[in-house]
Amino acid sequence: MLQPFSNIIKSQKFLQNISLSIFIKPKKHFSIKIEKKNEKENPKKLKEFDLVVIGGGSGGLAASQEAAKFGAKVALLDFVETTPHGSNWGIGGTCVNVGCIPKKLFHFSSQIKELMDFSESYGWNFDKSSLKMDWKTLVGNVQDHIHSLNWGYKTKLRDKNISYFNALGKFKTNHIIELNKRNYEKEEIYGDKIIIATGGKPRYPSISGSKFCITSDDLFSLKKPPGKTLIIGASYIALETAGFLKSFGYDTTVMVRSQILRKFDQQIANLIQKNMEKKGIKFMINTTVKNIEKQKENYEVTFCEHDLKHQKLENFETVISAIGRDPRTFGLNLEKIGVSMNKKGKIIHENEQTNIKNIYAIGDVLETDYELTPVAIMQGKLLAQRLFSNLKTKMDYSLIPTTVFTPLEYGFVGLSEEDAIKKYKQENIEVYHSFITPLEFTVPHVGENETYLKVICNKLENEKIIGIHYLGPNAGEIIQGFAVAIKIGLTKNQLTSSVGIHPTCAENFTTLDITKRSGENPKKTGC
Template sequence: MAAPMRRFASFIHHINRSNSLLMSGRSRVICQRCRYLSSLEHHDYDLAVIGGGSGGLACAKEAASYNKKIVVLDYVEPTPNGTQWGLGGTCVNVGCIPKKLMHQASLLGEAIEDSRHYGWKVPTDINHSWEEMVEAVQNHVRSLNWGHRVQLKDKRVEYLNAKGTFVDEHTVKAVMRNGDERTLTAGNIVLATGMRPRYPTNVPGAVEHSMTSDDLFSLTKSPGKTLVIGGSYVALECAGFLKGLDLPVTVMVRSICLRGFDQQMAGLVTGYMEDTGIEFLWQSTPKSLERNNDGTISVRWSDCRGHEEMDTFDTVLFAIGRDPQTTKLGLENTSVKLHSNGKILGRNEQSSVPHIYAIGDILEGCNELTPVAIKAGKLLAHRLFGGRSEVMDYEKVATTVFTPLEYGTVGLSEEDAIQRYQEDDLEIYHAFYKPLEYSVADRSSDQCYIKAICLREGEQRILGLHIVGPNAGEIIQGFAVAIKCGVSYRQLASTVGVHPTCAEELVKLHITKRSGLDPTVTGC
């Protein structure tokens, strides 16, 4: 019995010695690292995406091409007016898609008027049906919602109509629409929850008696006489197509319009809108909103002189900015760092937690544009699972404001160029122009304008290109490729234009601001 007892005592001594080693700092680190590596091997999913907008869906679908196990969580919080929508995020449901379709509806109204000058015998009693337009637009939106669900299923991406919040840095609690809960873990987590319109916190009645763009595009009856509050691109786009649909529109602006855009171009955009009959209340701020017995809304505001004014509207729409949707994600249970504006801080979409990423509007420093989120999401998926290294380039991204007279831009504004370079180091070419289509219809072209901001020396590399005019969005896309490739003014000027088009006016630029010459084009 002595030998077995000795072996038992030796075994006990070995266990005690191992426990002692495990209590050492180095052993604890090794143990924790082992547990971490072990946990990575047992996650439910390789990737969990919280947010079913354009960026999140693009990332999930691209990641699925690497035969990874992916889940997408998407849930839409109802607006104060109770508006909800399906899969696809802001762009599909309450942004780019319905906005552009309603912009097109307003352009068709302008085309009807123009057609009379071209010999079309158009009846004078033509009216627009808001209800039929909204039904058609929403039918298209619903088809996109369905299409996204089908694509996820085809790519074997699991979709949960659920609200996702962090339990810890690898664990997410999913709360379904019916209240059921489910806990899941993922090796990588991508946040793509986007932004939602902001309501003012200091205006009595604002939340109760107004709406935002989240409500407008599915509104079942015409908004009638509308007050749009804000100077954002959303405010101007909505005001523009409402006026184009023959509705009375007023825009209330606290300071400037299109903050962050070239302000000379912004002035041309709003100048044209004023010419179409949109009233602007400049340097004015709302004080209160009150619902009347007949359903109209009385709005009180103060102007730049401090005088209080009041008017009655059928609809009040706030478009004063958007807030990132990060406050309800349970980020306090992680080490993810936020900017003071609520956006996620990160580099190359990676947050302060290595396996937690952010794409789209909630990422600080990201252009708040759908194509940017889509491209960033795809590139991230390739880096995570495809062994690739390409990162998103947020510089020289083109965009367009779809106001009645569109504004397309790529690169630096004049203000930013002056701030980044010395003003004497810049050469700015510019020209007013008249679209040929405007001539027979006798339409004003006073605000149709092009500007190229260039370095003054050498080949004169173009830093920024701006155009206000019809179809500016279609025009700026091709030039965006050239700007991305570092095109110079000399290369631009040596290009032969397509005649007669608005786009050719860009390659005909030859007058500089420095010269003081009249930039008005008088002929072809």
């Protein structure tokens, strides 16, 4: 005997597995269409999470914690593969362990050395002959700080009830993740939504002997000083590393295939190179490494200059590869589940969502021009808000500031001069600029007119500022404030109508009045 329809639809189990459609037809007739829903893709009754984040770097941590704030049940996976030279680290990703944090601390150590060089001019007398770098102490103290950060992240995850798995994750389906743990055990979990935040890894040159290269993944935990060092590369990692190693007293050479800081403003890139050369850092431009051979304790490097003649350099104690980074999308089985990637392995997306509806990505694995920690953090927070709250704000990729921590720091926001000309044409931009000498440099008589400021304006929009560039001390601290102002449409008139803080380097932005077009000498004299 058939049950009354009203009794059937009261069954909770029935409602979970059917789709009910009511169609009203002319003459007040209606029909009911009942279809069986697709079975939930968790037949094994795996642990279920509203969100699974693969990657415990800055972006993954930000996304998981933000999602948990809105009540989501979150799992975070993090796994660090040991480098060919045996380096390993804890949760926190590249920035915390082998990137921004140790880099800035090593850079600060080099700045202390520079201040010591100035000290006699400022009345401080001490025995400089006893001054030397204690590499072991520097590395030990920096690593202690990093370990405290690792512990802090784990504590935060626990406090927010986020399930942490120290395991390598890969996709079985678009919802099921297989966890491969360090003890070789495996487990599967189910995620309604999944964020890929696995970051990037250093690239090695495709040459014989590349196994002898270390990378930034190894540098900050080296047991012994690097000594005479060859750095292969031309972007910010190569230059920042060269800067602090030379300051520590190590003979340092940078091998550049074409040009330094290729994607940055080239006028300032050239100024950076000149400043670094003045400090004793050697550059080999238009040079390609061909082979690296081990010679007892040192390495012999074969290279090729633009004239195609092979030559050899001997007696490098350390060779560092800083030729770029690749996304960590390998081994995730993304091809199996159909996630779209470009030729470089970066994930194609629209507002951080992949072509698979429930799968998202943030950070360095994304197809964007910004491999920066604050970008990954912002992406993660905004994405979590969109997924688990009523907030709908999307990531804005325009006007993102950054700083290169070379010996003379370079910070900027907006367009380079080359890109501004390309976008608006030469006749429609105005470039205001000035060379200055920071007050601190005047007493020891160093760095005269090496600090440089440049403001690029769009003449078609009331000289709206489309790029600010600064080469000098404390670049990151200076540019951060200007980045906020440019974000809300700062014009040249608004900038110069502001009162500067005296005596600072930043105040010179408010007094810029010499344009490149005028041909006047931009070097500043006096206070």
